[in-house]
Amino acid sequence: MTTTNHELQDLLDNNRRWAADTEAGEPGFFSRLLKQQTPQYLWIGCADSRVPANELVDLLPGELFVHRNVANVVVHSDLNCLSVMQFAVDQLKVRHVIVVGHSNCGGVVAALKDLRVGLADNWIRHVQDVRHMHQAWLDTLPEARRVDALVELNVLEQARNACHTTVVQDAWARGQEVVVHGWVYGLHNGLLEDLALTAASAADVDPAYRRALAGVKARHAG
Ligand SMILES: [Zn+2]
DSSP: OHHHHHHHHHHHHHHHHHHHHHHHHSTTHHHHHHHOOOOSEEEEEEOOTTOOHHHHTTOOTTSEEEEEETTOOOOTTOHHHHHHHHIIIIISOOSEEEEEEETTOHHHHHHHHTOOOSTHHHHHHHHHHHHHHTHHHHHTSOHHHHHHHHHHHHHHHHHHHHHHSHHHHHHHHTTOOOEEEEEEEOTTTOOEEEEEEEESSGGGHHHHHHHHHHHHHHHHOO
16 A cells, blocks of 8 residues: 555645646636636547547647547447537537547457457447448458558547537537537657548538548558
8 A cells, every 4th residue: 555655646746746837837727717617629539548638739627628438439328428528518618529539549459350358348349330330441451551440430430420419419400519520649640630520510421421431541542
């Protein structure tokens, strides 16, 4: 226990320093945040520790609403994700919902290679559904490209799922501005790329999906 407490003490020390630096850099920062948060963006990303949402886009507390799970999956029956989406869209009025995958995603590797990892197998089934949907095209790719190709396909499918949620559909029906995007993050270079799935209305979803899918296939062709 002593060892553990000692290890965690570093985190608490880091926190004290971070809070002091933040307040020194912008006096009143925390008391302003206490009153309200007004994020413009909802980030739906992977739980992977190498993909920390706020840091990648250099946003401060209060500026990004975040939901993360294994392999950035948006499932229609996942009340956790849907509740986050509903609060973000209905209450906070975020203008953008961004589904973000990342290269070398362990969940996607497991889905592609039928690796058994335990309970999470059942969650990763959702990514396997994506794989099966696109299996014929994936089979045409060299082995080395398949993981990143499935990462991108998974972003497109999950972003499309986000578009189909009642939360986003209802927002669009009442004329609220909310745009759904699909991005992918490169662990090797720290860069985010827009997969050009950009849907701002119910009518946008299918054309945006098809355009983005063609883009992903072109990226991996040859
Ligand atoms: Zn991941």
